[in-house]
Amino acid sequence: MKSDQHSAINYYGHEPEPGISPRENKRQPTPRANAARELYFEAKSSVSMEFPYWYTRRWETLEGEIPIIRRAEALKSGFEHLTPVIYPGELLAMGKAPFLRGSFPMPWLSEAFFMASEDKMYKEAQESGKLTADTFTTMGKGGGNVTRSIGKVISIAGKFGVRVEEMPVMLEVARKWKDRSVDDVGHKYEQLVPGYPEKEAIMRSVICMFDSGYTLPQGREVMNYYYPLQFGIDGIIANCKESLADVAGYPEMDRLYFYKAVIVMLEGIKSWIQNHAEEARFMASVEKEEQQKAEYLEMADRLEWISGKPPRNFHEALQVLWIFHVAVLNEDAISGLSPGRVGQVLFPFWQRDMKKGVIDRERTIELLECMRIKFTEIDCFASMGVVGGVLSGNTFNNLCLGGLTKDGASAANELEMLILEAGISCDTPQPTLSVLYDEKLPEEFLMKGVECTKIGTGYPAWVNNQVAMEFLLRNYAHEGMDLEEARAWAIGGCLETSPGSWMPLELDGEIHWIPGGSAPATSVGVHFLSLPKILEVALFDGMDMRTGERIFPSHGLKLETYEDLWQAFRDYFSRACHVLTLTNNIQHDAWRKISPSLVNSMLKPDCLANGRDIGQKGCRYNSTFNIESCGTANLVNSLAAMKRNIYNEKRYTLAEYRDAILANFGYKTARETGSYSLIDQVPKEDHDRWKKIHRESLAAPKFGNDDPYVDAIMKEWEEWFCEMTHNYRSLYDQPMYACQISVSTHGPMGAVTLASPDGRLCGTTFSDGSVSAYPGTDLHGPYALFNSATCWNHSLSQNSQLNMKIHPSVVKGREGSRKFLELIRAYLRKGGFHVQFNIVDSRMLKQAQAEPEKYRSLLVRVAGFTQYWVELGKQIQDEVIARTEYEEL
Amino acid sequence: MADFKCSDCRFYLPVDVFSGFCKLSKEKITPDTPFCCKAEKIPKCRFCTNYTAEKEFLGKCMGATLAYPDMIAVKCADFQWYRKN
Numbered sequence: 001m002k003s004d005q006h007s008a009i010n011y012y013g014h015e016p017e018p019g020i021s022p023r024e025n026k027r028q029p030t031p032r033a034n035a036a037r038e039l040y041f042e043a044k045s046s047v048s049m050e051f052p053y054w055y056t057r058r059w060e061t062l063e064g065e066i067p068i069i070r071r072a073e074a075l076k077s078g079f080e081h082l083t084p085v086i087y088p089g090e091l092l093a094m095g096k097a098p099f100l101r102g103s104f105p106m107p108w109l110s111e112a113f114f115m116a117s118e119d120k121m122y123k124e125a126q127e128s129g130k131l132t133a134d135t136f137t138t139m140g141k142g143g144g145n146v147t148r149s150i151g152k153v154i155s156i157a158g159k160f161g162v163r164v165e166e167m168p169v170m171l172e173v174a175r176k177w178k179d180r181s182v183d184d185v186g187h188k189y190e191q192l193v194p195g196y197p198e199k200e201a202i203m204r205s206v207i208c209m210f211d212s213g214y215t216l217p218q219g220r221e222v223m224n225y226y227y228p229l230q231f232g233i234d235g236i237i238a239n240c241k242e243s244l245a246d247v248a249g250y251p252e253m254d255r256l257y258f259y260k261a262v263i264v265m266l267e268g269i270k271s272w273i274q275n276h277a278e279e280a281r282f283m284a285s286v287e288k289e290e291q292q293k294a295e296y297l298e299m300a301d302r303l304e305w306i307s308g309k310p311p312r313n314f315h316e317a318l319q320v321l322w323i324f325h326v327a328v329l330n331e332d333a334i335s336g337l338s339p340g341r342v343g344q345v346l347f348p349f350w351q352r353d354m355k356k357g358v359i360d361r362e363r364t365i366e367l368l369e370c371m372r373i374k375f376t377e378i379d380c381f382a383s384m385g386v387v388g389g390v391l392s393g394n395t396f397n398n399l400c401l402g403g404l405t406k407d408g409a410s411a412a413n414e415l416e417m418l419i420l421e422a423g424i425s426c427d428t429p430q431p432t433l434s435v436l437y438d439e440k441l442p443e444e445f446l447m448k449g450v451e452c453t454k455i456g457t458g459y460p461a462w463v464n465n466q467v468a469m470e471f472l473l474r475n476y477a478h479e480g481m482d483l484e485e486a487r488a489w490a491i492g493g494c495l496e497t498s499p500g501s502w503m504p505l506e507l508d509g510e511i512h513w514i515p516g517g518s519a520p521a522t523s524v525g526v527h528f529l530s531l532p533k534i535l536e537v538a539l540f541d542g543m544d545m546r547t548g549e550r551i552f553p554s555h556g557l558k559l560e561t562y563e564d565l566w567q568a569f570r571d572y573f574s575r576a577c578h579v580l581t582l583t584n585n586i587q588h589d590a591w592r593k594i595s596p597s598l599v600n601s602m603l604k605p606d607c608l609a610n611g612r613d614i615g616q617k618g619c620r621y622n623s624t625f626n627i628e629s630c631g632t633a634n635l636v637n638s639l640a641a642m643k644r645n646i647y648n649e650k651r652y653t654l655a656e657y658r659d660a661i662l663a664n665f666g667y668k669t670a671r672e673t674g675s676y677s678l679i680d681q682v683p684k685e686d687h688d689r690w691k692k693i694h695r696e697s698l699a700a701p702k703f704g705n706d707d708p709y710v711d712a713i714m715k716e717w718e719e720w721f722c723e724m725t726h727n728y729r730s731l732y733d734q735p736m737y738a739c740q741i742s743v744s745t746h747g748p749m750g751a752v753t754l755a756s757p758d759g760r761l762c763g764t765t766f767s768d769g770s771v772s773a774y775p776g777t778d779l780h781g782p783y784a785l786f787n788s789a790t791c792w793n794h795s796l797s798q799n800s801q802l803n804m805k806i807h808p809s810v811v812k813g814r815e816g817s818r819k820f821l822e823l824i825r826a827y828l829r830k831g832g833f834h835v836q837f838n839i840v841d842s843r844m845l846k847q848a849q850a851e852p853e854k855y856r857s858l859l860v861r862v863a864g865f866t867q868y869w870v871e872l873g874k875q876i877q878d879e880v881i882a883r884t885e886y887e888e889l
Numbered sequence: 890m891a892d893f894k895c896s897d898c899r900f901y902l903p904v905d906v907f908s909g910f911c912k913l914s915k916e917k918i919t920p921d922t923p924f925c926c927k928a929e930k931i932p933k934c935r936f937c938t939n940y941t942a943e944k945e946f947l948g949k950c951m952g953a954t955l956a957y958p959d960m961i962a963v964k965c966a967d968f969q970w971y972r973k974n
Contacts, residue, residue, distance in 0.1 A: 039904065046905040050960065057954060083961045085903065088915070098961075100904050146906070152921065153906045161906040163920070168946040169957035176955075275964060286900065286912050 009842040010679065010776035013887030021808050021841040023456035029426035032089050033369035037376075037428065039087070039100065041856050044144050045379050045393075046099035047162040049169050051330065052107060054081040056173050059108070068254075068596050068613070072261035074108075075331055075598060076268030084279035086299070088292060091315070091370045092322050093276050093299055095377060096330055101144055103160065103379040106333050108595055109214055110183035111174040142852040142870030145393065159393060160381060182214040182594050186587035193582045201551045202576055205544040206752045207534055209630070209745045212527040213587025215386055217595070218614075220336035220396070220493030221624070222517025223328065224603045225321045225345055226503035232310035233270050236602065237263050247611060255611025258601075258618075262608070265598045269327050270307050277303035314349040314359055318367060321346070322374055325397075327599045335380050336396035336493025336523060339431055340500070341515045343401060343416035348505055348512040350415050361418060368422035375430035393872075394429060394865045400490040402445065403436030403465050406502045406513045408487065410438070412445040420448045424455060427859055429866045433460035434491045436468070437828050450821045454811050454839055458861025461495070461836040464828045468497045470795035475737055479621050488515040494864025495741045495799045495834055496522040499621040501605050518605045518620040520597075522798070524588050525625040525736060526580040526728075530749040531635035532756045532766060534576065538568040539658060539757075546752060559654055562647040566639070570720065577627055577728055584625075585731040591615070592731075617732050625730035626739035626798055629721065630749050633703050633767035633774045636717060637758035640710040641700035645693075645757075652693055657757055664755045665697070666690035670763030676747065676875045677882035679776060681761050698759035704773025706784035711791040722796035738797040740770030742863045747875030765879040768863040769801030771832075775882035782889055786827045794833040801863060802827070805838040805883045823889055836861050838880065845869065845881045896920030896959070897936075899929040932962040938969045 029037060058077035062070040085098040096102050105111075146153060146161035153161040162170060178184065190196065202208050227236055244259040277300045284296035302316055311317040321339065328337055353359040378395045401416045423433050435441075435449045449460050469486040476486075476499055488500030501518035504511045537544060539559070542552040552575055555568045592615025601613035605620050612618030645651045652660075666687035670676045701710040726735040746766035755762045760774065767774040771789035778785045782804065794800045811820040827835050838861045848855035848869050858869040860880055869877070895901045900912040901920065908919050913927055934940045934950065935958035942948040942958065950956035951967070962968040 042904070042908075044905040044907060046903075049957070053955075053957075053960065060954075081964045083963055087902070087904075088910075098903055099906070150907075163906050163959070165946050165959040166957065168944075169955070169960075172947065172955055271964075283912065 009846070010882060010884045011887055012778065012781060012884050016807055016809070016841065016843075016887055020843045020847065023808050023839060024454055024812060026427065026455040027425040029369050030366045032091070032366060033373060033426045035089055036087070036370065036373040037426065040373060040376060043100040044146050045101045045103065045160045046097075047156065047160045047166070047170075047381065048097040048099060048102050048104050049162075049166045049173065050082055051078040051097060051104045052173055053169060054078050055108070056176055060176070066257045067593065068257050068261045068598070069264065071596055072264035072598055075265050078330065079268035079327070080271035080275070082272060082275070084276040086276065086279050086283055086296070090299070091295075091367055092319055092374050093280065093303060094273070094323055094326060095374070096326055096379070101377050101379050103381040105170065105174070105381050107174045107177040108181055109217065109333055109591070111177040111181045112183065143856065143868050145871060157382075160379075180594075182217070182587070182591045185594060186214055186590035189590065190583040190586040193579060193586065195579050196583070198552065198575070199579045199583050201549060202580065204549065205533065205537070205547065205551050206749055207530050207537070207551065207576060208526065208580055209528045209530075209749065210386055211584065211587055212524050213584040214591050215382060216333055216335050216523045217588065217591045218328070218332045218337070218521045218523065218597060218600060219334040220496045220498075220523035221519060221521050222338045222340040222490045222492045222498045222500060223325060224340070224501075224503070224516030224518060224605065225324055226505060226514060226516050226605075227603060227608065228310070228320050228324055229317055229345070230310060230503075230505055232306065232308055233266050234308040235310065236608070237266050239608065243608070243611060252611070254616065258607075258611050258613055261598055262602045265602070269323070269599070273303050273307035273323060277307065311349065314346060314353045314364070315367060317346050317349040318371060322371065324599070324603060328603070329378065329380075331597060331599045332595070333380060333382050334523075335394075336398070336496070338396070338398040338400070338490060338492045338498070338517075339375075340490040340517055341400045341403065341411070343413060343419050344411055345514045345516065347413050347415050348507050348514070352507060364415070364418050365422050365425065368419055369426035372422060372426045372428045372430065376428040378430060394862075394867050396493045396865055397431040398434055398491045398493060399431040400434050400436055401449070401460065402438065402441050403489070404438055404440065404487045406484055406487060410440040410442060412441050417445065417448055420452045420460070423457060423459060424452050427455065427457045429859065429868060432458070432494070432866050434463050435460045436465040436490070437462050437824070438465040446821055447817060450817045450824070453837055454817060454820065456808070456839045457859055458836060458838060458866035461834060461864070462824050462828065463491060463495075463834045464794070464832060467795045467831060467833045471497050471798060472499055474795060475623055476621050479623060481621065488518075490515065490517065492517065492522055494743060495801055496626075496739060497798050498522060498624075501620055503605070516605075519624050520604070520614045520619050520622065522624045522626055522739070524584065525730070525739070526577055526584060526627040528628040528630040528742070528745045528749070529573065529576060530630050530745075530753065531573075532631040532638060532760075533749065533753045534572050535569050535635055535638055536661070536754055536756065538565065538572050539654075539661070542572070545662060545754060562643045565642065574724065577725070581627075581728040581730075581736070588731050622732045623730070623734035623737075625732070625734065625736045627725045627728065627736055628739045628741065629770065630742045630745045631766035632714075632717070632740065632770045633772060634756050634758055634760055636703045636710060636714045637700070637774060637777070638756045639713050639717075640702070641697045641757045641759070643713070644700050644709070645696055651696060656693065660690050660693045660697075661755045661757065663690055664762040665694035665759065667761050670751065670761065674874075676750070676763065676765045676878040677775065678759075678761055678764050679882055680878065681764070694759055697757060700758065702758070702774065702777040702779075704778035704785045704788050705780045706787040711788050714788065715792045718792035718796065740797050740799055741801050742766070742768050742770070743865070744862060744873070744876050746863070746879065747873060751875060765875050768879060768883070769803050771800045772803045773884065775879065776884055778884050782823060782886060783826065786830055786832060789827070790830040790832050794831055797833075800833045802832060802835045803838070803861065803863060803883065804835065804886065805840065805842065805880075806886045806889070807841055808839050810886060810889055811839060819889060836864070838883070842881055842885045845877070849877055849881070893924040893928065893930065894920060895922040895924070895928070897928075897930055897933060898924065899931040900927070901931070932965070932968045932970070934958050934960045934962055936971055937962060938971045939967055940971070
């Protein structure tokens, strides 16, 4: 391992050649997609008040109505009043709001976070500790982020722009939801949980990143498009009317209201589509170019047809898929709404069109590229702490490829090859791609996947199909899941293993079993817990030494043995899980009562069949709540350092370690230097006093080197964590499970954490993922890293996450591809759940950090998602640069 | 017409809060660009007979409901052009 202090890059293997190596050449998008992407690059994240205005206006008129009907009427009003906007060249129409990157606040969920800083409500929220994570989050300064107010545009959360004309109504509408939003109602009742002040202290210390129960009440799940594809909107309405008649007046009357609500909501979506058809005709009426005029008219016919009837071809089916995807996004603040196995869902339509000769591969690629642009345009409106600190501005629409069919054969198909091809030619962050790797997948398909990963898109990620199925059967068998059904799974969000079901799509008298999601959000639970911060608080007997606030009661242990330390950590971790599970359940209960899901409920089996929405356990599978962790490698490395240096070899006392941590090992903090990776830090004058203990902390065994000393600690942690999560019950009275992804939380959570015993310095970003090594500490090559990462059984957890950075020259050419595939296989065959790659020269990232304007289209992989470099905050940029770059495999 | 801007026009295609296109000329314009000779007003609350201004950027619809002047009202069933406009 060589660490180039001058350029601050960690290398494994030989030094790279001088000069920045480009990524392997990639193909260009079709002219249509290229034009759309160029427009996207110019567009800024923009807020519109139309939807929330009409939603609120209708809501207010229905005081006393059955809550789910009131919700449906409000959604209907929002959809049918959206101003239709169609952009020239589009083959797929419609979006969240009348801007290219449009989004809007949802004050019925939470009204406080977008209020102006001087607003009293905002101050109250700050005082209650709810916005603490915002304070330590940095948004990306470039790309489509509106980072500061300019002229008649006001910046919100460092990302969204709102016109000054709409700001007053934004605040007025927000005020109407004060004490009535899910946030406020949930907050009122969560305070009844015994020990509630401890929860507030936990949030203020950023031991926990955010309240998931209402902030992102849906998402990190897989869509199911079967019903609109099979029956069309009119067909679903007709089915609901029949079901409504069957249940009216009988016990379990909630079914009546649910069916009625779905009908009302669908009427709104129908109008929304028809309004766009009308706008397409208007655009045609003012268009002079014949081809564009014809395309507008074709679009109008297409939208008019699918506003009621099921799609007739692949293009219409893709448009239906997109419309319902957006419709779900418009009913809640959602991140990680994954389209799932799109290539398998749409394959019957595409195959039929190919046989008829109404589509060819070139047109398919063009459509798929347009789909990529539309998904990339999605924005999620939330606070900076959530949008920046958790999501890095990403929306995690994960499209999965491969896996197995219902009867256990390879599910990869020709359309999926074209999806990969479109991912290569039109590289955009959304939808990100994941290959559900199974030994049965054909070599040609896997090589196409490798070809895509190699060009530096960061996708597809590689996920272990068999490990995921084992996890699902372990956690969903009690709800009726069998092996066949387990094969229908897909990734929800960046990396959440999510249950699916096989749906019988009938086309021309033939049944095609298509996979789709059949469970609610996995975005809800205890999200995220900072493992290094909890260890820090344990070392200081329950105190957060950054703020001087007591977080937990004294543990009363002198920590004279390693077992004492491990016990203190587990006790505090368990206390946090306990109180946060209860408060989260109350928040989500408020959500399901005030703001129940209708669009997503209508789509998910078996809600329509049993007449219950998602919040009433209408889905086939409901055990989706989880406990998420962050900073695993830093926790494990810290425990290893203390075990060796304090307890086994007695080189230092615990008191000496505490002093060194408080002194930040004699360095300036990351906040002082403005740099968030370990190798860029600046020593203070008294550095020499702490030099030895810091050196020995850094020299202690580090995870990622196939070292049994530290890997045993990792195994002990994982087995305990995965088991203890089952002790907590979700709102739906199901046991919870472990989820181990960092997303972007390792940035802001690292920012509030003092130096850690592994030698990491105060304020620097944690290690990413959950089985990634801390940057620069994996010294023995990829296979040693794989051995460490798989020292525990990954099927015990909803996921594990491994990120690697490889220099482009290492995987160059056909031979490089073959070598790369073997590397991926080696990890997955060891039982690894997931691995993803940045194929990039780190020097390019350094240059892009210095000159962002020259790198607008540069993509990098963070932790489960691909994002434009310029839209990442510095905390994450520094961490990605610092990751070990492999110069040889 | 001099008081009107492109974001008041039926032919304005918004891209974001800073800019958009003219549907007729296809030129890139800003929402604050002054009306041209081909411009046509788009239904907005402030062009509606039901709208009453109360303070800057805020008003009432039919004297009772919160409204704001720059909201596009192409899909509002109650929109009626205010004759003086």
